[in-house]
Structures are given as structure tokens and as C-alpha cells.
Amino acid sequence: MSVQVKPTYEPLNELTVLDVVKPLDFFDASEQNQLHVREIGDGNLNLVFHIESALSKKAVIVKQALPYAKVVGESWPLTLDRARIESEALIKEAESVPHLVPKVLYSDSTLAVTVMEDLSDHVILRKGLIEGQIYPKLASDIGTFAAKTAFYSSDFYLHPFEKKEQVKRFSNPELCKITEDLVFTDPFFNIETNDFPAELQSEVDVIWNDTELLKEVAQLRLSFLTKAEVLLHGDLHSGSIFVKGDSTKVIDPEFAFYGPAGFDIAHFIANLALNHLSQNAHAKEPFHRETLQTYLLETIEKTWKTYRETFTALWNEKATDPFAKIDGVLENFLEKTFQEAIGFAGCEIIRRTIGLAHVADLDSIPKKEVELFYKKTALELGVKLIKNQRKLTNITELTDWIRGA
């Protein structure tokens, strides 16, 4: 009697990772013994191996989830299932936007491994933006990414059996709990893991005691927890986007889940708004600052415009929903999505300023008093967005507010 021995999970190293890659026939036989392996991850959540042929210079990435997360020195267990979610989300996204995500070559849920296209010629968008780079295709790419992944996963397009199957498949309790806590809960209460300079205490106290604000946040949080509208990336900030000239690649969808349609685009816009604020300190001279800030606001406007137009075109061509042809149904959905996105963006701006996980855009401002000034401004903007979400009907009202912040 033969017994099939199943592999068990073990963290890979620079030798064992080759056992995963070699059988894939990605590298020619002649190259298999001349592969150069580097571990390039930050070691907090995942191992990331870059494997390159010394001969052809072809390369792949092997990403393996670790069974724990390290944050602020502490380590807590974290599901390996996020590797399955990530690879399945990448594959699902590639069905509608293959040019905007890294290609998956192989995945193994036991080893919590995804082998994918090497994008190390790209840079992380956040870094590029802080350095003052401009990416002309960014807005249309992210607007397209968010609109297509949303529409094709929604009840407007999928048969309800398929939709409900996808909702179960992308049920992502552990990573959603991180968002629930870090984005929607902790920053709004006096929780130890919040992280802000003592000089902001009075501004933070105002937030913690603003009942009108907290009521709105509670509503946004409930929407995050309950509204399974579309498959989301779940963490679409500028650290989850690789860019190189005209190429945009959305990476790391381990937070993917079914949630409210405005969520992804909100996080992207919020992070552009934070970069916009921080350029007052980063940009080296006024003309460049003005160019950059104009670009950032145009990118926000064009992202939403692309989302709206792409979603509308798909709706008109492909919606299976019997109400799709009724006047106003699409507009109603887009308006609610837009307004809720404004609220989500406000939460993201606040949590990136006073919560556990910050953004380099603000934190790398060299002078302390300048950093404090723009962090206060960020908090004011975040509060304004959350409180006024349902008053906004046009994206230029939003960019006016960001410009005026």
C-alpha cells in the first residue's frame, strides 16, 4: 500500500526555495544550476525571494507567508490562508485586468507560496511620489483596476450562485480584523497602539470626543463589516502599487474580501491626498511643488472619472441585473459609492496620521514643527471628509478641499 506523503508547511530558505521553482520549467534546463537567489522581503509578514538566472537574467518572485506577523517588535500568529487569498485574488483580478497585476506562475496553499512575475524593475508608488515622480497612466490604470474588479465581481454581473460562492471563497476574517481595528476602531479611541506625537494630543482629544464624527465612523465600520458588494483588493494604498513609467501593477492583495464598492478607491485617493499635503514639505522648489500637487489632484479626479466611466460602460454592455436599464439605478449606486468612499478616505487619512501604521509621506518630513503642522492639517481634512461625505456630489469638490487643506 502506498501512502501519499503530503508536504507540510515549513519556511523556505535560499536553498529550499529552488525545490519550488525548478519543477515549474520557467527556467531552461541549462539555467537551472545557475540561479541566483536573494531574500528581499522585510521579514515582518512574508518571505520574498528573488530568483534570477545568471545566464538569461530572467527572474521570478517567490512569496511565502509566515505564520506570524511582527509589528512594533511583537509577534502574533497570523493565518497562512492569506497566501491562498492573495494568489486567488491575483488570478481573479487577472481575468479582467491582466496588465495591471503580476502574473501568477504557481501557487501552493500548503506551503503558503505564490510564484509570480518579477517586477523588481518597478518601484513602490509611495516612494516614487515622495521623490516627486509623475506617472501619467496611474489614474486611468487604478480607476480601471478598481472599476473592472468591482463590476465583474458584483451582483450586477455575476449569477447570484457564483457571487455567493466567491463571497465564501474570499471570506478573510483575520486580515479584515486588522483593518477593522487599525482603520475603523483604534484611532478613534484611546488605545495603546495608537502612535502620534504628544503635541497632537489636543487635536486627538477633539476627535475622540466628537460624537457626530464617531457616529459616522461607526456607520462606515458597519458597512465595512457587512456590505459584501464587490471583491476588493482591501489594502489599495500607494505601498501596494508598483510603477515604472507607464506601467502600473497592483500587488499584495492578501487583504482581499467582499466589501463596499467605494473602499479600494477611497484608500488610493486618501494616500494621494496625504502625499499632496506632504509635498508642501518635500518638494524642493515652488514650481516643482505646484506641478506635483496639480498632478496629484488631477490624478485623484481622473481616477474617479475613469472608475465612473469604466463602470458605466461595463454596466451598459454587460449588466445582467434586470434593474440595470432603469433610469437612475446606476447613478444611484455610483453616488452612494462615491459618498461612502469619501468617508472611508477620511478614516484612512486619520489612521495614517495617529494610528499604528503610518505613511512615510508624513513621517519623513524633516522638520518636526512642519511635520506637526501637516499632521494637524491631515486630521482636519480627515474629519471634514467623514462629516461631509453625503454632501459631496462631485470629485472636484473633494480636490478643492484637499487643495485648500
Added chain:
Amino acid sequence: MSVQVKPTYEPLNELTVLDVVKPLDFFDASEQNQLHVREIGDGNLNLVFHIESALSKKAVIVKQALPYAKVVGESWPLTLDRARIESEALIKEAESVPHLVPKVLYSDSTLAVTVMEDLSDHVILRKGLIEGQIYPKLASDIGTFAAKTAFYSSDFYLHPFEKKEQVKRFSNPELCKITEDLVFTDPFFNIETNDFPAELQSEVDVIWNDTELLKEVAQLRLSFLTKAEVLLHGDLHSGSIFVKGDSTKVIDPEFAFYGPAGFDIAHFIANLALNHLSQNAHAKEPFHRETLQTYLLETIEKTWKTYRETFTALWNEKATDPFAKIDGVLENFLEKTFQEAIGFAGCEIIRRTIGLAHVADLDSIPKKEVELFYKKTALELGVKLIKNQRKLTNITELTDWIRGA
């Protein structure tokens, strides 16, 4: 080598059903050979066996799902998984309202069988109401049922891991599709399965062409499809409730799923409203009619009042949501739930009047012209509720409208 033979599904009959019941030790050994079996189901969706001891008169019900549904003469396949959903929902409901549901003695998902408490001394509420009976505990029982099952299954109480596990467990695609079609879609379009007298065609045409109305229905339908707020019974009309004097039992939760909090209570209220209308024809004399109609409106008011008070008490005592103590968060949730319930009730009233599945309350009105008159009135009421859902803030405004209809 021994092989475990698993039973496969087969429809039970009056003999084989005893193989399910006898091992349960519900009946004493002395009774086992003196059991009287009757099949009492309507044969459309399920077999229902009543098994009684000739000696002690103790009895149980064995309900078995059939692998098809018969509606208007046609037969289509229907998942047996609904038997699992039904028994698991009954058991889950019994955790918070054990006195309001039949006790489950045994269930078997392979045979699609649930063995439960015999309630044949009760009558179906719809029948009792049509006959002019009054049930003083009905409002507080149904308000309590809906509030407790909602609160204890919600994100306000459950840990998000447990909540998300329950959402998957009660994913109910096939039965939700029936509701999606019969309640939220077909009655609003010219679909063959709709069923209404030709004399109503002009009123129906007005509905089919009322863009403002259809926009609202599209929104309610989307909410039904996407908002996983609480575990619902899913079909809480007056045909799913057994009554006897002060005893209320909610039965048949095979449509159970996670959905918007206002859904169950909406269906209950809508069916009381339809009975209220129909009493203009059924009640034998004016004084009795007035008594009955006053009772029905008071029941609607008291059901919502009980829901609100019960939910509020649970929230204050047991909510784990960190925003639960913020002023206005509960009130905001209850207001949205109430307003959406008004909209859902409007859909239920319309679909019970012109859709595939009617209610005896209206259909059993003896005189054709009287029936037509009250069906037109029902349609007007349904449309009014859907269009004005967000204008209502108080249950007495609703009962005023029903009274005035």
C-alpha cells in the same frame, strides 16, 4: 477490511420514517410498536410525517426535504441543503428564543431530515387571523424573536471571526434566489409567472413604468443581496408562524441567511397589513371588524416597539462593539433598519398581490369586485411604503397609513 456504508438520500415513507425515529429513544420501548404515522405535508417541497404513540399520545414531526419544488404544476430541482439550513437555524434560534421555536430532536443532512417537536395543537397564524382570532402575545413574541435572533448574530455582539463563520454557514444561494426573483424582481417586470386578474392590468402597468419606484426597489434588492447584517428567518410571513392562545412558534426557517436587519420584521408587518385590509371583507360584522383591525394595528406597533426595546436592552447590556456606547449609534442603526423595513414591507405587499405566490387573506375574499378593490388598495399601499420609506420615523405613521388605506 470493513467499509462504512453511508446512507444515501431517499424519500422516506410511512414505514421507513420509523427507522429514523425509533433509535432516538423519544418513545418508550413499550410504545415503539404502537406508533401511528401520517404524512401531513402538502407535498410541494417537503414530506412531513406526524408520528404519534397510540399509548401515551406523545408525538414528533419528521420533516424531510424533497429534491425538487412543485410550483404551479411545474417541478424544478431544489437543494437538499435547505434541510441543513433549517435545522441549524432552528438550533441557532433556540439559543436565544427557545420558547419561540420548535425543539429539534435530531437532524441528518444526508437524509435531509429534521425531527422536531410536534406542534399540531397549534394553527397557522394566517388561518387564525383570517378567521378573526386574536393572539395577545403575538406582537411581543415576534418582536422578541426578531430582535434577539438579530442582535445575537450581529457584529454588535459576535466576534468577527465567529460572525464571518456564521455568514458562510448560512450562505443559502438557492433559496435566496427564490426570494430575489419572487419578491424583488418578477413583480416589477412583465414576467410570465406573475399572477393577477386582468382587471388590475392598468394598476400593474403604472407600477412597471414608475421609474422612481423601481429605483427604490433596485436599492432594496441590492441590500437584500449584499448586506450581511444579521441571521434572518428569511420568510417570516404569517404562514411561518404557529399559534395557540398565548403560544407562538416560528417555524420553517429554510430561507435563513445573513441579510439586512429589517427584513424579517418587514415581512411580518406586511402580512398583518394585508390581513388588516382583507378584514374589511372577511369580518362578519362591523364591531368585530373594528376590534380585529384595531388589534392588527396594535400588533404592528407593539411588534416594532418590542423589537426596538429588546434590541436596545441587549445592546446596552451585551454589545461588544466599541462604538456601542457612543450617543446616537444605536439610534442610527434602528432608524435605518426601520426605514428599510418599510421598503421591504412594501415589496412584500406588492408581490403577494400580483406576483406568483399570493396570500389567502386577499385571495379568499368571496366577491370578485371586493377582492379587486382591496388588491388595488394593497398595491397603492405597497407603492406608498416603498416611495416614502425614508420619510417615516415612527411606527404610528405606518399604522396611520395602513388604517387609511
